[in-house]
Amino acid sequence: MGFLSTTESSFGLDISQRDIRLVQLAKHGKKVDIQLYSELHLPVGCLEAGEIKNPKVFLESLKKLMHTKHGRGHLSDEVITVLPEQKTFMKIFDLPKENISVREQIVKILPQHLPFDPESMYFDFQVIKREPTRRTVLVGACAKTIVNSYFEILNQAGLSVVAMEIEASVIDRLLIEYNDEKDPQIIIDFGANRSGLFLYDQGSIKFTVSLPVSGIKTDQLIASTLSLDLEKAEQAKIACGMDPAKANGAICDILNKIVEEVAVSVTQAINFYDNNFPEHQRPAKIVLCGGGANMYNINQTLQNKIGLPTIISDPWKNIKNPNPSYFTPQKSQSFVTAMGLALRGANLEKYL
Numbered sequence: 301m302g303f304l305s306t307t308e309s310s311f312g313l314d315i316s317q318r319d320i321r322l323v324q325l326a327k328h329g330k331k332v333d334i335q336l337y338s339e340l341h342l343p344v345g346c347l348e349a350g351e352i353k354n355p356k357v358f359l360e361s362l363k364k365l366m367h368t369k370h371g372r373g374h375l376s377d378e379v380i381t382v383l384p385e386q387k388t389f390m391k392i393f394d395l396p397k398e399n400i401s402v403r404e405q406i407v408k409i410l411p412q413h414l415p416f417d418p419e420s421m422y423f424d425f426q427v428i429k430r431e432p433t434r435r436t437v438l439v440g441a442c443a444k445t446i447v448n449s450y451f452e453i454l455n456q457a458g459l460s461v462v463a464m465e466i467e468a469s470v471i472d473r474l475l476i477e478y479n480d481e482k483d484p485q486i487i488i489d490f491g492a493n494r495s496g497l498f499l500y501d502q503g504s505i506k507f508t509v510s511l512p513v514s515g516i517k518t519d520q521l522i523a524s525t526l527s528l529d530l531e532k533a534e535q536a537k538i539a540c541g542m543d544p545a546k547a548n549g550a551i552c553d554i555l556n557k558i559v560e561e562v563a564v565s566v567t568q569a570i571n572f573y574d575n576n577f578p579e580h581q582r583p584a585k586i587v588l589c590g591g592g593a594n595m596y597n598i599n600q601t602l603q604n605k606i607g608l609p610t611i612i613s614d615p616w617k618n619i620k621n622p623n624p625s626y627f628t629p630q631k632s633q634s635f636v637t638a639m640g641l642a643l644r645g646a647n648l649e650k651y652l
């Protein structure tokens with residue numbers, strides 16, 4: 301064992317606008333168990349579109365989360381966290397072999413592809429395929445201001461940051477790699493503030509897409525259409541889902557408009573993949589995660605609209621649920637990201 305090597309797990313910290321969640325896994329041979337877990341609601345306005353607007357309140361909330369954990373054992377002081385999806389970018393590039401490093405090649409081409417000023421971004425990459433004349437690389441980028449502010453506040457909480465990751469890679473680690481999935485597929489994360497999809501095929505994420513829907517936007521549409529306050533609108537959404545028999549179909553009709561937008565975006569993503577990736581395979585299925593995946597009948601509705609089998613994710617396929625009364629099927633969907641982060645922190649050889 302190396303002098304500096306550590307077998308202690310780092311914990312995973314999912315930072316979303318409304319909630320922060322932690323999970324720490326313990327390694328037993330090649331398997332892992334959930335050792336510690338917790339979730340805390342953030343005060344309104346503390347975080348907006350991924351930016352920490354009130355550092356003092358965020359820090360207090362983070363400390364509280366770390367003190368109110370469930371489970372047994374010592375919480376690591378090393379953390380792996382996720383970068384806000386709205387502020388990140390991920391794309392695959394085919395690079396001809398040149399006499400400069402891959403990093404230099406990426407620096408040259410990135411400005412044409414980034415939706416942001418490249419000077420304002422950090423980027424990282426992974427070589428996915430090497431061939432005699434070209435290499436395929438997956439590039440991730442995030443706004444420097446976001447990375448720096450997350451880093452600073454986590455340090456202030458006494459934590460050292462082992463990694464900051466792009467959410468699609470985190471979800472991929474749990475739902476595809478750890479679940480030992482091989483099929484080409486689309487994974488959609490329906491969150492409270494944002495939703496995104498990524499397409500996985502032949503060993504890697506091919507691209508990510510932000511979707512024009514979110515749980516909160518859905519609540520706002522229900523609230524304005526039916527003259528309800530936002531809390532009541534969310535309750536109605538959860539109680540009725542896409543059931544035409546509930547509330548005379550009023551909620552189902554509203555949700556249908558939103559799910560239609562999702563179906564259009566997914567179909568565009570499939571066409572984009574068909575048209576731009578020569579070795580593409582047709583996705584075999586669509587997998588839904590995040591809280592919005594719990595919406596009654598959303599999977600069946602998307603399946604009918606898109607024509608691909610659509611299922612709800614199974615975060616517990618290869619990890620034992622430590623407390624089914626805490627991790628209900630509904631809550632489990634909200635913990636996919638925290639679990640994917642913790643998997644990297646568990647020091648399993650394949651993720652080091």
Ligand SMILES: Nc1ncnc2c1ncn2[C@@H]1O[C@H](COP(=O)(O)OP(=O)(O)OP(=O)(O)O)[C@@H](O)[C@H]1O
Nearest residue numbers: 316317491492493494515538590591592594595634
């Ligand atoms: N049964 C349900 N039907 C419909 N929506 C639901 C249901 N259960 C939860 N949701 C919605 O899921 C959303 C929360 O999802 P999730 O916990 O994945 O978000 P988050 O990770 O906190 O936010 P984000 O990923 O956007 O930063 C809320 O908008 C909530 O209303």
Ligand SMILES: [Mg+2]
Nearest residue numbers: 316491590637
């Ligand atoms: Mg989320």
